[in-house]
Amino acid sequence: MPLIENSCVLEEPRQVVRKFLARPQHEGFGAIVRRSIGRFELKYFDPFLVLDEFSVTAPAGFPDHPHRGFETVTYMLQGAMTHEDFEGHKGTICTGDLQWMTAGRGIVHSEMPAAQGIQKGLQLWINLSSKHKMIEPKYQEISSKDIAEVSKDGVKVRVIAGEALGTKSPIYTRTPTMYLDFSLKPGAHLQQPIPITWNAFVYVLEGEGMFGNAKSLPISAHHLLLLGNGDGLEAWNKSSKTLRFILVGGEPLGEPLVQWGPFVMNTQEEIDQTIGDFENFVNGFEKARYWRSEAAVSLGF
Numbered sequence: 001m002p003l004i005e006n007s008c009v010l011e012e013p014r015q016v017v018r019k020f021l022a023r024p025q026h027e028g029f030g031a032i033v034r035r036s037i038g039r040f041e042l043k044y045f046d047p048f049l050v051l052d053e054f055s056v057t058a059p060a061g062f063p064d065h066p067h068r069g070f071e072t073v074t075y076m077l078q079g080a081m082t083h084e085d086f087e088g089h090k091g092t093i094c095t096g097d098l099q100w101m102t103a104g105r106g107i108v109h110s111e112m113p114a115a116q117g118i119q120k121g122l123q124l125w126i127n128l129s130s131k132h133k134m135i136e137p138k139y140q141e142i143s144s145k146d147i148a149e150v151s152k153d154g155v156k157v158r159v160i161a162g163e164a165l166g167t168k169s170p171i172y173t174r175t176p177t178m179y180l181d182f183s184l185k186p187g188a189h190l191q192q193p194i195p196i197t198w199n200a201f202v203y204v205l206e207g208e209g210m211f212g213n214a215k216s217l218p219i220s221a222h223h224l225l226l227l228g229n230g231d232g233l234e235a236w237n238k239s240s241k242t243l244r245f246i247l248v249g250g251e252p253l254g255e256p257l258v259q260w261g262p263f264v265m266n267t268q269e270e271i272d273q274t275i276g277d278f279e280n281f282v283n284g285f286e287k288a289r290y291w292r293s294e295a296a297v298s299l300g301f
């Protein structure tokens with residue numbers, strides 16, 4: 001067998017099986033999101049519930065709202081967002097920073113712009129398995145400078161979750177997940193392994209590139225690509241500008257799903273229970289009774 005130095009060879013590269021253009025829509029309080037996963041043609045891509053590319057200018061934002069039964073992963077692309085929750089956890093994430101929030105049994109929080117101008121980012125909702133839906137809420141926050149960045153042969157990757165080019169992320173994923181932010185220079189070619197049993201997708205942020213097949217049509221920003229079966233992703237940048245995209249993969253849970261807005265459980269009974277818990281301030285929602293975010297108070301909500 002020939003020795004192929006430092007390069008990974010995929011036996012069965014994944015092909016693009018579905019493609020969606022995410023168009024802008026209103027969400028929250030005056031915010032705009034390009035929703036790809038979670039829209040009605042694609043309610044669920046197990047274990048992923050929502051992928052929003054958000055764009056928010058003050059006073060718009062996402063004031064006080066609850067979550068239960070899943071995780072939200074917020075990755076800033078431009079500007080800054082401040083989050084505050086009903087436990088007193090508060091912070092600001094800026095360009096390149098990441099917040100991995102496990103809502104578990106319940107979080108009530110606000111997510112609002114922290115700077116002038118347009119704040120942009122990605123928010124991914126990852127489902128939790130039935131045995132983890134009611135765990136204690138948990139945050140993992142990483143500032144941009146602490147996200148591992150590796151470059152090789154015109155490919156740069158920021159390792160948000162999982163592993164790439166021999167570098168591992170410190171993020172703990174309760175639902176096994178990989179989340180990689182790739183930038184390919186003109187002429188660059190990428191091969192990235194993905195566990196064969198996982199669901200995986202690409203979301204293009206800037207530039208254009210070929211995915212799965214070097215002879216396919218180039219795909220541009222705001223497109224979601226669902227990948228078929230195989231052991232990894234191949235991508236090419238044959239343009240004259242940088243190609244930037246995220247590659248996300250996760251182990252499917254294979255469980256029944258009942259969703260009511262920001263509550264995601266396995267059965268209708270559990271959803272009814274959750275709505276009751278939220279309305280009666282019990283089972284994890286105790287602190288929601290008197291709490292208002294500073295952002296909501298200052299906006300007069």
Ligand code: FJE
Nearest residue numbers: 027028033052054062065111123261262
């Ligand atoms: C929302 C429930 C929510 N996309 N992208 C219901 F959780 C939200 C919500 C968000 C959100 C927040 C950020 Cl920072 C980024 C997002 C939905 O907060 F808007 C509704 N209607």
Ligand code: FE
Nearest residue numbers: 067072109111
């Ligand atoms: Fe939220």
